[in-house]
Amino acid sequence: MDPILSCHNITKAYGSKVALHETSLSIAENSITGLLGPNGAGKTTIIRMLMQITAPDSGSISYRGRQLARTDLQKFGYMPEERGLYKKMKVEEQLLYFASLNKIHKQKAQQIINNWLNLFEIQDWRKRKVDELSKGQQQKIQFIITVLHDPEILILDEPFTGLDPVNAEIIKTEILKLAKAGKTVILSTHRMENVEELCNHICLVNHGKTLLNGRTEDIRNQFDRQEYLIKLDGDFDHSTWGEIELRVIGNHQFIIKADSIKVRLILESLLTNKNLNILKFEKLLPTINEIFINLVSNSGK
Amino acid sequence: MNNIFLIAEKEYKLKIRNKAFLIITLLAPFIYLLIITIPALSIYFAGHSSKNILVVDDSKYFAKIPSSNGINFINTFKSLDSANKDCLKYDSINYVLYIPASIISDSNQQVILSGKKIPETSAIDVIEDIVSTNIQIERLKQYKLSTSILNSLNEKVRIKTQKITLNGKESSSVGAATTAAYLFSFLIYMFIFLYGGMVMKSVQSEKQSRVSEVILSTVKPFDLMMGKILGVAALGITQIIIWVTFSLIITAVAGSLLAGIGDGNVNMMDSSNVQQVSQSQQIFSSILSLPWLKLILFFIFYFISGYFLYSALMSAIASAGDVDADTNQYTLLVTAPIIIGISMLPAVVSNPDNSLSFWLSIIPFTSPIAMMARIPFGVPAWQLILSMVLLILTFIGSVSLSGRIFRVGLLMYGKKVSLKELSKWMFYK
Helix, strand or coil: CCEEEEEEEEEEEECCEEEEEEEEEEEECCCEEEEECCCCCCHHHHHHHHCCCCCCCEEEEEECCEECCHHHHHHEEEECCCCCCCCCCEHHHHHHHHHHHCCCCHHHHHHHHHHHHHHCCCHHHCCCEHHHCCHHHHHHHHHHHHHCCCCCEEEEECCCCCCCHHHHHHHHHHHHHHHHCCCEEEEECCCHHHHHHHCCEEEEEECCEEEEEEEHHHHHHHCCCCEEEEEEECCCCHHHHCCCEEEEEECCEEEEECCHHHHHHHHHHHHHCCCCEEEEEEEECCCHHHHHHHHHHHHHC | CHHHHHHHHHHHHHHHCCHHHHHHHHHHHHHHHHHHHHHHHHHHHHCCCCEEEEEEECCCCCCCCCCECCEEEEEECCCHHHHHHHHHHCCCCCEEEEECCCCCCCCCCCCEEEECCCCCHHHHHHHHHHHHHHHHHHHHHCCCCCHHHHHHHCCCCCCCCEEEECCEEEECCHHHHHHHHHHHHHHHHHHHHHHHHHHHHHHHHHHHCCCHHHHHCCCCHHHHHHHHHHHHHHHHHHHHHHHHHHHHHHHHHHHHHHHHHHHHHCCCCCHHHHHHHHHHHHHHHHHHCCCHHHHHHHHHHHHHHHHHHHHHHHHHHHHHCCCCCCCCCCHHHHHHHHHHHHHCHHHHHHCCCCHHHHHHHHCCCCHHHHHHHHHHHCCCHHHHHHHHHHHHHHHHHHHHHHHHHHHHHCCCCCCCCCHHHHHHHCCCC
16 A cells, blocks of 8 residues: 655755754554654654654655645644643633634534543533643643544654553543544654554654664564573473574573474474473564664664 | 634734733823823922022112012011021021122122022022023113113014925924924834734743644744734734723823813912913924824834834744743844834934934834934935835845744754854755
8 A cells, every 4th residue: 555654865954963864754544653763863853844844955755645735734633742732721712723723613623622522521621721730631632632623644742741541541542543543643652562552553763764664563573583482381301302592581481592393393392292381382573662772772883 | 824813813812811911901091191190280289389488688689589480589688697597497488598799790609599408409490590580680781771672682582493395384393293203203112112022922932831833733834923923913903092092081081180270270370380381282282283194104104014023023033042041142132223223212303314313214123213203303205215115125024034033943942042043044944
């Protein structure tokens, strides 16, 4: 499938500091893509370019195969890392203001806002000023602003920071619901557990370059070290397995490194040994966190 | 375009509901009331706080000096010493005026005013005026001049000013023109600072609350800046309309009240007060004779253009400023020309046609103030057109330039920006 968004060789420099250098990446439609990278890697610059807040010095950005245009902004919902609301404005008034900037008719906007406020259980706060709200509540308002014009693409920069586990879960559920409804979500975050949980695509950037870009499963397979975790109950002799890389990591627990043919043989030999109980036999795919740390620390050298 | 109006509307609504704004808007006319009534009231009260002066006249020329401005002169035949003792003894005697014997013939002689307190300047002025006029008359008398000649010598000349136009002569008054020049220039200065500052604060708070990036993902930076500028302009116009309406009502009410006070006491005032009243009436009528419509139209033009020019620059400066720092080093850079304009105002008013006034009223950064100071005195059409065209071009330039700085500055945090960097931002894509 053609990507919904793609960047082709984009370069951006702020004075002498190069933020992005000939970076290319693509975002698959209807994916939840994790945009990953250490601080200062260029994530925010990429997002701001997608949102057309800044323009690249060279290179281009396309939307559904054509040049991204100002009018496409309507299809985007953006939640910046630096959250911001008008503190002196009332909740409902603020939401209506953002709806009007997104050209939503007032009546329709009112209806959408009611639905969201109900969903997040903050309907009683609609007439309150924003600075009377808790941080979690403000975060919810910020999320509503991002989605109230029913955007096709959601760009969420660190959407879970400052949220307690309960509220983080509520937002997570909504993100999954939106993806299920056909939206494309771009999630920029440092929290790898969120990435593992939510993202089916990944884009890893560092030093203004794309290191990885693709489906999460494919990437994990790409970094497959052919390792298996085995946990046994009982005595056994692994010398029968022949030449093999084996690391004992605990009581009757070890990791082996072997190709698929050898693994099959080992498994068969374990199954035929009646003195043994196999507690665990698991293929160890690298976590996104491991891949991230590995690549980032190597690319820095 | 639509977004500009939405932003302007939000800006307007949010500010107009602000309590501090409401208080200032409603309070200002009463401050104005105080300002206009205090001088009038002080004249009124000054008439009542009369001073008694004991005159020890060794020259025997000043038989009776007429009372003036609430100062009564009482001649005494006592010596200076005993008059001074009387002054200390009686509360009703404020000062002792000593006129030496040879005052008419010898100009080295000095008139002495002594009292329990150091006499106030206003009293000294009146006494000096009266005594010197009398001495002058007495000295002239020694040349054996007739009374009619003396009277004719004493006559004061008042210059009537006229402006020659193609339609013939127009009567005009320098006093009225000066008043109008100061009034309009000050208003422009005040409004640019007041409303420019408001735009600046709005940008600062937007940057501080970090809402700018959310907004900028929906609207263009230029729309955001223009929306703010227009919103505050609308607010300013509302405020000015409220002020003008209130001020007119207050002036009318206070005027009739003061006139009532004056009527009741006019017989208690002496002739010089009556003269003052008639003088102020003259000034008033000559103020009315100014070409008000023309002045107001030019005022609106220079106010709006000047406001756009400066508020755009101020919003750029505010966007570039560091949120955590209270003061912004570049504010002075932007406001310096207005301050120069206002500090040169007396020079422009007293000499509206010299080259300094000309250049100040042509250069767009000072022209809103300087030109408004010149217009009441009459300015050649080509100069007006040149000044207006330059101002329009500069404000368009300043708005687009500021828009470029604004775009970058609003998203820049925790960094002190150098002037070099500011100029670089203008060329970022």
